[in-house]
Amino acid sequence: xxxxxxxxxxxxxxxxxLKTKNKNKIIRNRNLKSTSQADAAALQRRQQQHVLDVxxxxxxDVLSSSAFAASVQAVKQALxxxxxxxxxxxxxxxxxxxxxxxxxxxxxxxxxxxLCYAAVLRGIYDQGHLDPLLRxxxxxxxxxxxxxxHDVKANELPEGEQQRxxxxxxxxxxxxxxxxxxxxxxxxxxxxxxxxxxxxGSFLNQVSSFSSDDNDASEGDEDEDEDEDEDYSSGLxxxxxxxxxxxxxxxxxxxxxxxxxxEPSTPKEPPMVPPAYLSSRFSxxxxxxxxxxxxxxxxPLPHSSSSSPPPVLVTLLFxxxxxFTSSGVGKTTAFLLDxxxxxxxxxxxxxxxxxxxxxxTAIGGSSSNTNPSPSTAAAPAAPPAxxxxxxxxxLDRILLGTQKESVGGRAWRKLEAHDSVWFRLGTSSxxxxxxxxxxxxxLDYPIPxxxxxxxxxxxRAEDAxxxxxxALPKD
Numbered sequence: 001x002x003x004x005x006x007x008x009x010x011x012x013x014x015x016x017x018l019k020t021k022n023k024n025k026i027i028r029n030r031n032l033k034s035t036s037q038a039d040a041a042a043l044q045r046r047q048q049q050h051v052l053d054v055x056x057x058x059x060x061d062v063l064s065s066s067a068f069a070a071s072v073q074a075v076k077q078a079l080x081x082x083x084x085x086x087x088x089x090x091x092x093x094x095x096x097x098x099x100x101x102x103x104x105x106x107x108x109x110x111x112x113x114x115l116c117y118a119a120v121l122r123g124i125y126d127q128g129h130l131d132p133l134l135r136x137x138x139x140x141x142x143x144x145x146x147x148x149x150h151d152v153k154a155n156e157l158p159e160g161e162q163q164r165x166x167x168x169x170x171x172x173x174x175x176x177x178x179x180x181x182x183x184x185x186x187x188x189x190x191x192x193x194x195x196x197x198x199x200x201g202s203f204l205n206q207v208s209s210f211s212s213d214d215n216d217a218s219e220g221d222e223d224e225d226e227d228e229d230e231d232y233s234s235g236l237x238x239x240x241x242x243x244x245x246x247x248x249x250x251x252x253x254x255x256x257x258x259x260x261x262x263e264p265s266t267p268k269e270p271p272m273v274p275p276a277y278l279s280s281r282f283s284x285x286x287x288x289x290x291x292x293x294x295x296x297x298x299x300p301l302p303h304s305s306s307s308s309p310p311p312v313l314v315t316l317l318f319x320x321x322x323x324f325t326s327s328g329v330g331k332t333t334a335f336l337l338d339x340x341x342x343x344x345x346x347x348x349x350x351x352x353x354x355x356x357x358x359x360x361t362a363i364g365g366s367s368s369n370t371n372p373s374p375s376t377a378a379a380p381a382a383p384p385a386x387x388x389x390x391x392x393x394x395l396d397r398i399l400l401g402t403q404k405e406s407v408g409g410r411a412w413r414k415l416e417a418h419d420s421v422w423f424r425l426g427t428s429s430x431x432x433x434x435x436x437x438x439x440x441x442x443l444d445y446p447i448p449x450x451x452x453x454x455x456x457x458x459x460r461a462e463d464a465x466x467x468x469x470x471a472l473p474k475d
Contacts, residue, residue, distance in 0.1 A: 047118075
């Protein structure tokens, strides 16, 4: 007979103690999770506030000007009329007036855009889409060289010593610090300006842990940085080229200075990105007129004559729908195909734009419907009505069509798509469409800022021959 001690007082006390211990453990885990979430939210607000501080420092005079409100209204009316030349001073011979318009736009609308773009970049980074673009070509070469040196050293030892060399004592093993190069992300921002510049800086700040040595480093200090082990060096360097028809060069230069230098009010605080980790350039061009050769000239060069150009992240942020609408489907299609043939294999194309009916393109004749007179024997046919096509439909039709008919040996593969996403200030980076509204999220800026909604599409340029081979049926 087996004795049942489960109901004895001593076992009940033990069971109660175990229950209490487990309950306390659950409470501690919940508290830790709650604390972690609170810390993450506080960190996100600090990062977003840093973005707004960069804009406030760069455009403080603009924001405090008595003419700011009137200037904002003038730019808003031009944008509503889709008169981008008037809104951004494109083609103006008055450079001062053009710079003033761009500064007003940057101070009013670019902060929210920059916060949103930084969140999108962080999202595709967390998904691992950017990983192939961050690998420096010399990293594999350096690893192979270290392995070769190890093999040569081992072969020079006696056979017994080789065996011991290949099986080191774990107790005596110590981490070996190897020289490394900075990881770097290369970006080509088509239609880019103030928002893209600051968003890129904020993204680099979010995914990096810059040390005080990084903040003090300059481009000439690379030899000193080689003592840093890759496991301990998490700084991501960035190189961005911005291209637009408007003269954003002065604004971009001002913002780069704000990103890479401490704020005057807090000189002891580190900048958003150390100067050695961010390089930028601006090219004032009409991208539709560049063609294949002009776009190829904007791509990064190969590291050597025997290597391929490194892949790049190409962005079209609230730009593509404007091209479709203002320049037509034909010219925009030609631009996208030229871009396809110009990008290095492995490059990514990130498209962010207004969602839904805000991003539709009309194709066809006039929508007017003329009514011929009944007395007319042979009335002319009414012109065909315009048909409206969503931007994402046109984009997929053009880019994914390269899987059947490649362009320049390239074919696009779609990696990710979101038809409607809300970006809300001061909260989580994004959420599915379900309502938005204004709000500042506890952030501090001289004027009110609004939440925004967007659609996002991400593509990768692949070697068409590899894509075709992968699509063949297997025996």
